[in-house]
Amino acid sequence: MQYVAPEKDAQFLMFDLFRAQEIWSGIPAFGDFSQDLVEAVIAEGAKINGQVVAPTNAIGDLQGCTWNSGQVTTPEAFKGAFTQIAQGGWLGLAGNPEFGGQGMPKMLASLIEEMFWAANTSLYLYGTLTIGACVCIEAHGTPQQKALYLPKLYSGQWTGAMALTESHAGTDLGIMRSKATPHADGSYRISGTKIFITSGEHDLAENIVHLTLAKLPDAPAGTKGISLFIVPKFLPNEDASLGSRNAWASGSLEHKMGIRGSATSVINYDGATAYLLGEENQGLAAMFSMMNYERLSVGLQGLGAGEVAYQLSSRYAKDRLQGRSAQGAENPNAAADSLLVHPDVRRMLLTQRAYNEAGRAFALFVGLQLDLAKYTDDEQAQALSELLTPVAKAFLTDKGFEGAVMAQQVFGGHGYVHEWGIEQIVRDARIGQIYEGTNGVQALDLISRKTLRDGGQTLYAFIDRMAADPIAAPFDEALTAAFERLRRVTGYLVDHSPDDVHLAGSVSTEFLELVGHTIYGWLWARMATIAPADDFGQSKRVTAEFFFARLLPKTLGFEASICQSTNTVMALPADRF
Ligand SMILES: Cc1cc2nc3c(=O)[nH]c(=O)nc-3n(C[C@H](O)[C@H](O)[C@H](O)COP(=O)(O)OP(=O)(O)OC[C@H]3O[C@@H](n4cnc5c(N)ncnc54)[C@H](O)[C@@H]3O)c2cc1C
Known part of the structure; x- marks a missing residue:
């Protein structure tokens, strides 16, 4: 599969749109990140993904993973590429330098993560879960564990x-x-069976560190009785050399629609030695620190899929000759014109592009909020990163999958067969909408916990902040109307939810779509306002106009379907389904 990382767009967003240099100059931890260094990191990320990782994508899908008596073998092609990723320090990009990480801004790491996801989703899963485990151990581990x-x-x-x-x-x-039972030496013993465990067992690393949730014998019922444990495959000695094999094993591998190079195991814990991470019964909250990181990362998976799907389909549309332009032959010397003469094909390409480029800007904005929340005392950044995490996870993976299906459509029947690689992208992208908390659950989180719980205050403040940006014509009026619409709908939900316990759950998905489209409208307007006067800038402005003409108007429909006087969703009795 051929993949070219979007370096120019990355630099435009980083330096022109978000002016990262100015922001970082006020954050001591980022003082060393000059523009030259950032450009070099982006270029190196583009290189390893284009030259080393992407070539393993199709073959990894064909080879898949195999299971034999608890041993899991990953695709042959993955081993060398994973070693290069690991040895190149790519897993520790945003990690703490005290423990071997590179201390880079999350905003920059997000750009690189998108590239890895685009180049090979299955392979990068081994990396992203490792990074997530680091985030969790760093936040909750003892000094010795760290x-x-x-x-x-x-x-x-x-x-x-x-x-x-x-x-x-x-x-x-x-x-x-x-179950986890305390052991005399201060460790615990875990018994039970987990399913669907990504990278739970494989042959790419000498040790595998599970972060496992289990209940103590006297734990309170429900989510308040869950504890988090470190359960390594080989019990490490104090000097990190490997000791005895722990009592857990892969019981089988799942046979999946996509991400076939990613090993997804049933894991049986049979009195496995486990070390408490954080406090007893606080496991779910501790795990969430990993999951929030993972959620932006899974959003980037969707973006990566959308980007590579766009690249394949736009290349194909230029080469494939079918039919003639409505205004007469554009390529009279050939049997037919390219697919690009057909407005419906262009609609599909522009839709993909409009969601991808706004999605990249959005992911960077969320990454920036995570950086500000971590390294400064900017309280608004903390609130914003919490508000926007479910949007980033769900909206980016939904648009990535929809974009992949649209790209497949551009290929016609050739998109349905294996040869062109697009059907693999569709299969691989689908899981992003399901794991790390389904997108339905993300939408509920956005509407209930992040919006209604504070009476919409965080969201209103964010709308005010977006509305304060200078926006050029012709986008200003439509954008102001979109902000008003989002305020109106939020107000409606705040007012009516107390009288209808099912209201939030009935309209949560439309609400997330409304929020996502409004934010993308803001980002497109900003990008178009500052875009340079060259071809790159002109493409930005035209794509922004397309977004405003064809995609932002969807928000009218979301308002109409949310603000109904009667809620029909719960009307049908259960036995009629
Ligand atoms: C390939 C793959 C890899 C995975 N990797 C991991 C992993 O590494 N570690 C791990 O622990 N898990 C992993 N998972 C599990 C994954 O996170 C779960 O499948 C997912 O969270 C949904 O849980 P479920 O499948 O039990 O669906 P259910 O919880 O049964 O949900 C079914 C449907 O009902 C909806 N629903 C459920 N409850 C509610 C509610 N309260 N309100 C509204 N809607 C609701 C859901 O949105 C969904 O549409 C993986 C799964 C797959 C398929």
Whole structure:
């Protein structure tokens, strides 16, 4: 698969739109990140992904993973590429330098993550779970745990996995059954079975560190009785050398629609030695620190899929000759004109592009808020990153998948067969909408916890902030109307939810779409306002005009479907389904 990282767009967003240099100059931890260094990191990220990672994508899908008596073998092509990713320090980009990370801004790391996802989603999953485990150990580990695990994980010698799901407990983790019993030496013993564990067992690293949720014998019922544990495959000695094999094993691999190079295991814990991470019964909150990171990362997975799908379909549309332009032959010497003469094909390409480029700007904006929340005392940044995390996870993966399907449509029947690679992108992108909390659950989080709980205050403040930006004509009026619409709908929900307990859950998905489209409208207007006077800038302005003409008007429909006087969703009795 051919993939070219969007370097120019990355630099435009980083330096022109968000003026990262100016922001970072006020953050001591980022003082060393000159424009030259950032450009070099982007260029190196583009190189490893274009030359090393992307070529392993199709072959990894064909080879898949295999299971034999608990041993899991990953695609042959993955081993060398993963070693290069690990040895190149790519897993520790935003990690703490004290433990071998590179201390880069999350905003910059997000750009690089998008490239890895685009180049090979399955392969990067081994990396992203490792990074997530680091975030969690760094936030909740003891000094000894940090010193023991983080350097090995950042360097990719060991990898991470998160083990939450059980066959009867997915979204509802409070009913999980895995048990942890205290042991005399201060450790614990875990028994139970987890399913769907990404990178739970594989052959790419010498050790695998599970972060596993389980319940103590006297734990309170529900989510308040869950604790988090470090459960390594090999129990490490104090000097991080490997000791005995722990008592857990992969029971089988799932056979999946996509991400076939990613090993997804059933894991059986049979009295496995476990070390408490954080406090007893506080496991879910601790795990969320990993999951929030993962959620932006999974959003970037959607963006990466959307970007590579656009690249394949726009190249194909230029080469494929079918039919003639409505205004007469454009290529009279050939049997037919290219697909690009057909407005409907252009609509599909522009739709993909409009969501991708706004999506990249949005992901960087969320990354920036995470940086500000972590390294400064900007309270608004903390609130904003919490508000926007579910939007980033769900909107980016929804638009990435929809974009991949649209790209497949551009290929016609050739999109349905294996040869062109686009059907793999569709299969691989689909999971982003499901794991790390389904997109339905993200929408509920946005509407209930992040919006209604504070009477819409955080969202209103964000709308005010967006509205304060100078926006040029012709986008200013439509954008102001979109802000008003979002304020109106939020007000409607705040006013009517107390009288209808099902209102929020009935319209949550439309609300997330409304929020996402409004933010993308803001970002497109800003990008168009500052775009340079060259071809790149002109493409930005035309794509912005397309977004405003064809995609932002969807918000009218979302308002209409949310603000109904009667809620029909719960009207049908259960036995009629
Ligand atoms: C390939 C793959 C990899 C995975 N990797 C991991 C991993 O590494 N670690 C791990 O622990 N798990 C992993 N998972 C599990 C994944 O996170 C869960 O599948 C997901 O959270 C949904 O849980 P579930 O499948 O039990 O669906 P359910 O919880 O049964 O949900 C079914 C449907 O009902 C909806 N629903 C459920 N509850 C509510 C509610 N309260 N309100 C509104 N709607 C609701 C959901 O949105 C969904 O549409 C993976 C899954 C897959 C398929």
